[in-house]
Amino acid sequence: MMFHLRKGFFCFLLVLSLILPSHIVFAREKTSSEPVRLKVLLLPFLSYAPFFIAQEEGFFAEQQLQIEFVQMSSSAAAIPPLAQGDLDIVAGTLRISTLNAIIREGKIKFVSDKGHIGAGGCTYYGIIARQALVEAGDLKNPSQLKGKKICLASGFATSEGYFVEKLLNRGGVKLNEVEIQEHIPFTAELEAFKKGTIDLTVGGEPKLTRMVESKHGVLWMPVQEIVPDFQFDVIAYGPSILQKNREAGRRFIVAYLKAVRQYHQGKSGRNLGILRKYTNLDTEFLKKICWPSIRIDGSINAKSVLDFQDWSIKKGLLDRPATENQFWDPSFIEDANKILSSVSK
Incomplete structure (x- = not known):
């Protein structure tokens, strides 16, 4: 009788292990x-x-x-x-x-x-240009970046510098033909856009939307068009x-x-x-x-x-x-x- 009880118990454990292996493993992960x-x-x-x-x-x-x-x-x-x-x-x-x-x-x-x-969808990172500059037709393509003042809030030795030089190369513009300004706080950067002392900047959200909503900056080029993925x-x-x-x-x-x-x-x-x-x-x-x-x-x-x-x-x-x-x-x-x-x- 005892033999049959033990045999039945072990069979029950075997069936249970076959039915619920993933749950048992996951519980062990947690405890x-x-x-x-x-x-x-x-x-x-x-x-x-x-x-x-x-x-x-x-x-x-x-x-x-x-x-x-x-x-x-x-x-x-x-x-x-x-x-x-x-x-x-x-x-x-x-x-x-x-x-x-x-x-x-x-x-x-x-x-x-x-x-x-992301190669598709909305723009999380973008090149933001001074609205007055775009409206005047002075930024129709990357070749017109020559002589422009570009702000890199994080500095040139970052992915922002990488994005900008990739963009300059598209227009045949050399790095020494633009003026790079680095490490400028957002409030000062926004004020510089208003005064026209900065022409472009690189920014992700929420900076991008705040710049656009200020009416002094526009999304000029999504970064996914420069370096997708x-x-x-x-x-x-x-x-x-x-x-x-x-x-x-x-x-x-x-x-x-x-x-x-x-x-x-x-x-x-x-x-x-x-x-x-x-x-x-x-x-x-x-x-x-x-x-x-x-x-x-x-x-x-x-x-x-x-x-x-x-x-x-x-x-x-x-x-x-x-x-x-x-x-x-x-x-x-x-x-x-x-x-x-x-x-x-």
Whole structure:
């Protein structure tokens, strides 16, 4: 009798394991360890939307992660502490300083998309021209950029400089035939547009819409017409994850990509409410502006990074090139996509 009971019990367990494997695996993902504390850079920008969503919807908590958001002046300021292990995760603009840190120390890698120049759809990044200049017919094509004053708020040694030189090349205009003005705050930049002391600038949202609504600037050329599918934002891991806790890094990307899936639902009431809370932009303005493109699977356009790197080397801004394997680790998104796919079935 006891033999039959044991046999029946084991048969029951076998059937249960065949029916619910994905749920059991996923539960183990969430409960296999105590909550892990991660220090993550957070800035109040639209491209951090999946971070906001993951926090508000409890996706990080589902993965047994306790996130400590750290605010700094910019993502550039976060690279040294990331390399030293004082920060675990930094998401931000693709920067030459980050590539230099990867090449010199080998302690940082990109692990997911956080924003790219979508080839179609709305314009998140654009070349903004002074309205009076366009209305006068002085900017009908890139060849007329010669002699113009161009503002690069982030500086030339950034993707903005890359965009502008690509544009100048189209018109056969050399870099020394324009005047580049750098690191000008938005309010001063807007005033310069009014006075005519700046002719063009490069900007993403919400700067783009604010410039256009001021009636002093117009969207002259979408950046997707210059560098379609360019990888302008990435998530980067430092040695505290890459060398010491890859499991926590994998769980972070599971939560992040789950949030990206919700982000892809668009300007829903829930998403608008979350973005309003973290960006301090009002709902009507959020409805109006273009949201950045983020790939649902987290993949990046590695070729665009290599192209940007080549330009940086030619300009003497980068020590030497990094290989794709040196700056990109796709294993985290590969694992996360498998987990999310198994759960959704």
